[in-house]
Each structure stands twice: as C-alpha cells, then as structure tokens.
Amino acid sequence: MRALACLDRTVAARRAGAGLLLLLLVALTTSLVAAPARAAAAPCTPDSGTACLNITVTSPDTGPAAGVTVTVEGGGGEVSATTDATGRASVPVTEAGDYTVTVDESTLPAGTVLRDPAANAATVPVVLGRSAGRIFQVVPPGAEGGDSGPAPGATDGGTSTSPSGGATQTAPADETGESAEANAGPGTNRYAQLVLSGLVFGVLLALASLGANLIYGTTGLSNFAHGELVTLGGMTAFMAVQWWDLPLWLAIVVATLAGAVVGWLLNQLIFAPLRRRGVGITQQMIVTIGLALAGLSLFLFLYGAQPAPIVSGISARIQLGPVQISGQSLLSVGVAVVVLAAVALTLSRTRLGRATRAVSDNPALAAATGIKVESIISGVWVVSAGLASLGGVLLALYLNSTRFNFGSTLLLLMFAAITLGGLGSPLGAVVGAVVIGLVVELSTIVLPSDMRYASALVILILVLLIRPQGILGRAERIG
Amino acid sequence: MDFGQLLTNVLTEMTGPTAIAYALAAIGLNIHFGLTGLINMGQAGFMLLGAYGFAVSTIAGAPLWLAFLVAIGAAVVFALILGLPTLKLRGDYLAIVTIAAAEIVRMVGRSTALTEITGGSEGLTGNSFKSTFQDASPLPDDRWALGPVTLATNASNSWWLRIVGWTLVLLACLFVWRLVRSPWGRVLRGIREDEDAVRALGKNVYSYKLQALVLGGVFGALGGVVFVLASSVQADSLGRPVTFNTWTILLLGGAATVLGPVLGSLLFWGALVFVRGFLRGAVPADVLSVQQVEQIGWVLVGITLILLIVFRPQGILGDKKELAINAR
Numbered sequence: 086m087r088a089l090a091c092l093d094r095t096v097a098a099r100r101a102g103a104g105l106l107l108l109l110l111v112a113l114t115t116s117l118v119a120a121p122a123r124a125a126a127a128p129c130t131p132d133s134g135t136a137c138l139n140i141t142v143t144s145p146d147t148g149p150a151a152g153v154t155v156t157v158e159g160g161g162g163e164v165s166a167t168t169d170a171t172g173r174a175s176v177p178v179t180e181a182g183d184y185t186v187t188v189d190e191s192t193l194p195a196g197t198v199l200r201d202p203a204a205n206a207a208t209v210p211v212v213l214g215r216s217a218g219r220i221f222q223v224v225p226p227g228a229e230g231g232d233s234g235p236a237p238g239a240t241d242g243g244t245s246t247s248p249s250g251g252a253t254q255t256a257p258a259d260e261t262g263e264s265a266e267a268n269a270g271p272g273t274n275r276y277a278q279l280v281l282s283g284l285v286f287g288v289l290l291a292l293a294s295l296g297a298n299l300i301y302g303t304t305g306l307s308n309f310a311h312g313e314l315v316t317l318g319g320m321t322a323f324m325a326v327q328w329w330d331l332p333l334w335l336a337i338v339v340a341t342l343a344g345a346v347v348g349w350l351l352n353q354l355i356f357a358p359l360r361r362r363g364v365g366i367t368q369q370m371i372v373t374i375g376l377a378l379a380g381l382s383l384f385l386f387l388y389g390a391q392p393a394p395i396v397s398g399i400s401a402r403i404q405l406g407p408v409q410i411s412g413q414s415l416l417s418v419g420v421a422v423v424v425l426a427a428v429a430l431t432l433s434r435t436r437l438g439r440a441t442r443a444v445s446d447n448p449a450l451a452a453a454t455g456i457k458v459e460s461i462i463s464g465v466w467v468v469s470a471g472l473a474s475l476g477g478v479l480l481a482l483y484l485n486s487t488r489f490n491f492g493s494t495l496l497l498l499m500f501a502a503i504t505l506g507g508l509g510s511p512l513g514a515v516v517g518a519v520v521i522g523l524v525v526e527l528s529t530i531v532l533p534s535d536m537r538y539a540s541a542l543v544i545l546i547l548v549l550l551i552r553p554q555g556i557l558g559r560a561e562r563i564g
Numbered sequence: 565m566d567f568g569q570l571l572t573n574v575l576t577e578m579t580g581p582t583a584i585a586y587a588l589a590a591i592g593l594n595i596h597f598g599l600t601g602l603i604n605m606g607q608a609g610f611m612l613l614g615a616y617g618f619a620v621s622t623i624a625g626a627p628l629w630l631a632f633l634v635a636i637g638a639a640v641v642f643a644l645i646l647g648l649p650t651l652k653l654r655g656d657y658l659a660i661v662t663i664a665a666a667e668i669v670r671m672v673g674r675s676t677a678l679t680e681i682t683g684g685s686e687g688l689t690g691n692s693f694k695s696t697f698q699d700a701s702p703l704p705d706d707r708w709a710l711g712p713v714t715l716a717t718n719a720s721n722s723w724w725l726r727i728v729g730w731t732l733v734l735l736a737c738l739f740v741w742r743l744v745r746s747p748w749g750r751v752l753r754g755i756r757e758d759e760d761a762v763r764a765l766g767k768n769v770y771s772y773k774l775q776a777l778v779l780g781g782v783f784g785a786l787g788g789v790v791f792v793l794a795s796s797v798q799a800d801s802l803g804r805p806v807t808f809n810t811w812t813i814l815l816l817g818g819a820a821t822v823l824g825p826v827l828g829s830l831l832f833w834g835a836l837v838f839v840r841g842f843l844r845g846a847v848p849a850d851v852l853s854v855q856q857v858e859q860i861g862w863v864l865v866g867i868t869l870i871l872l873i874v875f876r877p878q879g880i881l882g883d884k885k886e887l888a889i890n891a892r
Contacts, residue, residue: 370659532677
C-alpha cells in the first residue's frame with residue numbers, strides 16, 4: 086500500500102526505489118558470499134562411467150548424524166565411508182548393479198538406534214551416470230520399528246535420479262508441506278481442526294495470489310514467476326531473522342519491501358519495454374516462465390535444497406474450543422486479514438483504486454479519461470510483488486519453513502484459486518483461495534496427504550468444465 | 565582442463581537418449597503450438613504418462629509392441645480429457661489446465677498410495693522394464709566405439725536405444741513435413757492464424773484442435789518412453805521443468821518448422837553440457853560446488869528463454885512472418 090501511495094510522488098518513489106535497490110543488492114551479495122559455505126560439498130559426480138551412492142543417516146529429532154561408518158558392497162569390491170556434518174556419505178562406484186549398503190550400528194550417535202533395523206544391509210540398485218540414494222533414520226531406543234513412520238528410502242530424495250547430462254532438474258522436495266495445524270494434538274476435533282487449517286491456509290493463499298490476479302486484471306498476463314516472488318519473500322525473511330538477527334516484524338517489512346522493489350524492477354526492466362514494443366501477451370507469458378526457471382535455480386544456488394525455517398523452535402499452541410492454533414499462525418492470519426482488508430478498501434474507495442479498476446476494465450478507455458495507464462500498471466506490479474512476498478513470509482510461518490521451491494509448489498494452487506474465483510476479479514481470488522484452502526485440508530480425510538495438492542488441481546479442472554468464468558468472474562472474459 | 569573429454573561428453577549428450585526424448589517431445593509441442601497455436605504447458609505430463617504406460621504394462625508382462633501401444637493410448641486418453649473441456653475456451657485456460665493436469669499426473673504417480681504400481685517417489689527401476697526392449701535388439705552384447713564415443717550396444721544408454729530413438733525422430737520429422745503440406749495441416753495453420761476465418765469456411769475448429777492435441781501428445785509419450793529407457797521411471801524427473809525445457813528447445817530451434825525441434829534439442833543439450841563441463845573445469849570446486857554449477861546451467865536456460873522470446877521469437881530456423889504468437 087505504501088508503494089501505491091508513492092505513485093503520485095514519482096520522484097520520491099524513484100529515490101526510495103534506488104535506496105531499496107541498494108539494500109537488495111547488499112542482501113544478494115551477502116547471500117552470495119555466504120552461500121558457498123552453506124552448500125554441501127559433493128565429493129562425487131555421476132558421469133557416463135561412474136555412479137554415486139549417496140547414503141544419508143539422519144534423525145527426525147536431532148537432524149543429520151555425522152561420523153557414522155557405512156559399508157558399500159558389490160561390483161566386486163567393498164568400500165567404507167563416513168558421514169559428514171550433513172549426515173551424508175557419497176561413494177563413487179564404476180559398475181552398475183545391486184549394491185548392499187550396511188550401516189555400522191556401533192558408530193551411530195550415542196543414544197540412538199536405527200529406526201528400522203531390518204532395513205539395514207539395504208540393497209540399492211545402481212545405474213551408471215546417476216545417483217542412487219538411501220536414507221537411514223535413527224531414533225532414540227524404544228522408538229524403532231519399521232511401521233512407525235515413513236520407511237527409510239521411501240522418503241523424498243531416497244532415490245534421486247539425475248542423469249549424467251542433467252536431464253532434469255530434480256527437486257527432491259517434500260512437497261506435501263505438512264502444516265502445523267493439520268495434525269494437532271489431543272483435545273481437538275479432527276474435522277473442526279481441518280476446517281480451521283483450511284481457512285487459515287486459504288486466507289494466506291489469498292494474500293499470496295491476490296497480486297497475480299491484479300496483474301492478470303490490468304495486463305492480461307498470467308505470471309508464472311509469481312511463485313518465485315513468494316519464495317523471495319520467505320527467503321528474505323529467513324535471511325533477515327536468521328542471518329541478520331532482525332526481529333520478526335522488521336523481517337516481514339523488509340521482505341515485503343524487497344518484493345515490491347523486485348516487482349518494480351521486473352516491470353521497469355522487462356515488462357514495460359515489452360509492452361511498449363507491442364510484444365504479445367503469450368510471449369510475455371513465456372518470458373515469465375523463463376523468469377520462473379531462472380529464479381527457481383537461483384534460489385537453489387543461493388540457499389541449497391534444505392528447508393529454511395524463519396523462526397526456529399515451535400511456538401506455543403493456543404486452545405480455542407475444539408481446535409488448536411499456533412501463535413505463529415494466528416499472527417500470520419491477523420496480518421493477512423488486515424492487509425487484505427486494506428487492499429479491498431483501497432480498490433473500492435480511493436481514487437487510485439478506482440483508476441486501477443478502470444484500467445483493468447478497459448485500458449484504452451481509461452487512458453482516454455486521463456488515467457496514466459502505465460503508472461497504474463507499474464504500481465500494480467509493485468503491490469502485486471509486495472503482496473506475494475508478504476504472503477510468502479506468512480505462509481512460511483504457517484508451514485514452519487521455507488525452501489527454494491516453496492513458491493513454485495504453491496504456484497498452481499494460486500492459479501487454481503484465481504481461476505476458481507474468476508480471473509481478474511480481486512475479491513474472487515480471495516473466495517477462490519479460501520475454497521482451495523478448505524479443499525486441500527479436507528481432502529486429507531479421504532486421500533493420502535501427499536495427494537492433497539492434486540485434489541485442488543482437480544477442482545480447478547472441474548471448475549473450468551462447469552463454470553469457466555469462475556465464481557465471481559464475468560462470462561465475457563473467457564471467450 | 566581436458567577439452568577432448570569435454571567435447572566427447574558434449575557429443576555423447578547431444579546424440580544421447582535425453583536429446584532424443586526432448587526432440588520427440590518438442591516435435592509434439594510443435595504440432596500443438598507451432599502448427600495449431602495451442603499453448604500446452606503440460607508436455608511433461610504426456611511424457612510421464614507414456615513412460616508409466618510403457619513401464620507398468622511391461623512389468624505386467626505385456627510384449628514390446630503392446631507396451632508401446634499402451635503408452636500411446638495413455639497419451640490419447642489424457643489429451644481427450646484435457647482437450648474436451650478446454651479447447652473451446654481462450655488459450656491461457658488450456659495453459660493452466662495442462663500444467664495443472666501434468667502436476668496431477670506427477671503427484672498421483674509419486675503418491676505413496678500407488679507404490680505397488682508406480683513405485684511411489686522412488687519410481688520404477690530401469691531393470692524392471694527394459695528387458696523386452698533390449699531383447700529386441702539385433703546387436704550382440706558388447707561395447708562399441710564410434711570415434712571418441714564408447715557405449716554399450718544394448719544396456720540402458722546404448723547404441724541400440726540411439727538407433728531406435730533417432731529413427732523415431734526421423735520418422736516424426738517426415739510425418740510433420742508431410743503434415744504441414746497436407747490439407748489437414750493447412751487447416752491447422754489456418755486455426756493458428758485466424759480461428760474465426762477457418763470457422764467461417766465451415767471447418768470444425770474444435771475437432772481439429774482436439775486432433776492436434778492428441779497427435780502432439782502421442783509424440784510426447786514416445787519421448788517419455790525413450791527418456792525412461794535410458795534410466796528409470798521417476799515422477800519427479802518428468803516435472804514442470806521438463807515442460808519448460810521443451811518450450812525453450814522448441815523456441816530455440818524455431819516453432820512451426822520441421823527440423824527446428826531437433827536442432828533445438830541438439831543445441832540445448834550440447835550447450836548445457838558444455839557450459840557445465842567448462843565451469844567445472846575452469847572454476848575450482850571450492851568456489852562453486854558441482855551442484856551449483858548445475859544450477860547456474862539452469863539459470864542460463866531461463867535467461868536464454870527470456871532473451872529468445874524478446875529478441876528472436878522465431879528461433880534459429882523460423883520465419884517471423886510464419887509465426888505470430890497469439891493466444892486464443
């Protein structure tokens with residue numbers, strides 16, 4: 086909102102923009118310098134003649150277990166390796182086939198045993214030119230047993246496939262992003278709890294997706310890089326709290342501003358020139374795809390693949406009747422509701438909001454009435470990216486951590502939300518997002534939880550079948 | 565730095581199964597986008613379905629020809645499910661629906677609920693479904709060298725797979741070449757340029773679009789089969805980035821051209837392997853780790869896509885007049 090108000094005082098905004106740009110550059114440089122130290126070193130790279138066996142020993146409670154000896158047998162030899170600080174041991178092998186991986190249980194950290202002792206001496210098939218992996222989980226004595234959790238190796242990244250030439254970018258990510266609210270402890274009614282988590286997730290999703298809908302409304306562009314703006318917010322807040330030791334509220338502000346600056350830059354450097362050149366909307370959409378691809382890899386480059394929790398530790402849970410909610414989530418929802426209300430009021434009550442809606446309705450007519458269409462669009466980019474970043478921080482607080490592919494995982498849910506609500510209708514995006522949030526959470530009653538995001542996408546396709554303009558959209562837009 | 569080894573790696577990758585698979589997928593996408601103007605953002609979904617269709621049916625005991633038919637059938641059904649509701653709507657709806665559907669396929673494929681069939685997120689190992697394909701090879705089991713490239717004749721990333729793959733690519737190119745010149749192809753290009761004009765000529769635009777979607781999807785599925793025959797079926801290895809890479813390849817080579825997708829795929833993989841190999845050799849490993857070099861490669865891919873679309877939307881072989889990219 087602050088950025089929108091600046092529109093009238095363009096000069097002031099430019100100056101502020103330059104300052105923020107500097108801030109952003111500093112942030113990026115800091116992370117560039119810090120990144121190599123954080124990235125895990127890889128002693129082994131698969132190529133056409135070798136394969137890598139990556140063995141990870143980790144504990145769900147205390148994290149990676151270092152100094153564990155593992156033995157790899159097969160291919161006519163036996164190799165031992167010791168896990169490093171990230172709990173990983175990487176063994177290069179030069180022959181394809183089945184290898185037997187054994188963890189030396191006497192070298193496990195004190196007070197831990199293998200969760201599934203029967204799975205020790207695991208057989209791992211190895212193909213040359215690829216990485217094969219095996220995860221061993223260790224737990225305190227008494228908690229072992231194969232059924233108590235996901236079987237070792239069945240977890241993500243258990244077998245990461247990355248063909249030698251790099252056929253694909255594998256994202257070994259836990260995409261299910263189990264929320265804190267969905268599995269609350271005893272003393273809660275499961276259905277009420279799921280409805281609450283659905284509502285919370287929906288409101289946060291609404292905040293994150295509102296910007297994409299504003300951009301779609303004013304320029305007709307489906308912004309595939311919106312997810313990366315969400316990640317940007319989460320990651321900036323992560324850096325602010327964990328690296329620069331800022332208080333959380335300041336981190337939220339910094340992240341929102343960083344998003345706004347990036348939005349302004351994207352418009353000034355890329356999309357405004359493209360519009361001036363009369364480049365078609367489909368081409369612009371493909372540009373956003375390129376941005377998304379570059380952004381995703383850049384985040385992976387800077388922060389690595391491990392989750393980045395903004396606030397370490399688990400905040401206290403508050404009991405509200407039959408449901409529980411964590412303090413963090415409550416804060417997130419509070420901020421989201423206030424900001425959503427502010428945006429709604431601005432759009433409906435102020436001159437700026439009316440101008441934005443006019444541009445969204447008919448840019449040519451708006452220009453003829455003396456509205457500066459380009460500055461409105463520039464403002465919309467700023468607000469949209471700022472909201473996406475803010476949404477990213479709040480969603481990261483709700484889901485407990487952020488990650489390089491955090492936003493791109495949510496991108497399709499955001500698209501589903503705005504399509505469901507009606508493309509280009511801001512209020513519709515909010516309604517759509519809440520519906521999507523509820524569907525995602527409630528679907529876990531009947532579906533396995535790793536399919537819950539898929540259920541939202543099924544809803545998206547069904548909506549297009551039955552009511553393509555969405556809940557609050559207008560039929561003429563779909564033609 | 566060993567430039568000889570680097571160039572050998574580049575050559576191996578350029579002619580390898582990955583480049584073949586992407587070339588086939590891009591040929592399919594070319595039928596969607598280059599010829600008909602459909603924005604399919606879910607080509608990876610077609611590839612993944614083809615891969616699952618082939619692998620699952622082979623594991624169930626189907627002979628090679630039947631497994632290929634199942635892969636093709638899966639793509640046809642998927643295209644019909646996607647096309648029937650959305651092809652009457654504006655172009656970006658198809659984009660969102662296809663990308664969402666491809667993600668659904670991937671999420672369902674990697675779901676723990678289907679571990680029995682699809683192997684969950686670990687996927688299906690190559691050895692479980694490659695045997696029928698490798699047994700069909702007339703070559704003896706050996707390692708052959710051609711110039712600097714030495715490969716197994718039959719196993720995984722082999723000469724046999726390359727021969728079959730490039731034959732498929734060649735046939736696909738011939739097919740598209742005939743198609744573009746046929747009356748059917750002219751209607752498709754008419755739809756791309758002006759849907760209403762074609763409708764005014766009495767053609768059933770909806771049905772033509774659906775046919776194009778099915779046909780392109782089948783090529784995607786074949787690409788998926790080639791892709792997994794060199795490695796294993798793993799849902800996450802055929803996710804959204806694969807679709808985006810296929811788009812980059814198509815736009816690099818030139819949409820609406822016959823050889824554009826093939827050239828694009830050769831250049832894309834050649835350049836990517838070269839850049840990575842070069843960075844690995846030129847930058848010490850303590851400055852940039854191997855994974856980071858890989859990620860820099862992908863950042864460059866994204867930037868290439870942006871620059872291409874801004875400065876040369878017709879690609880290397882394309883004709884700017886031929887291709888006015890318009891959503892509909």
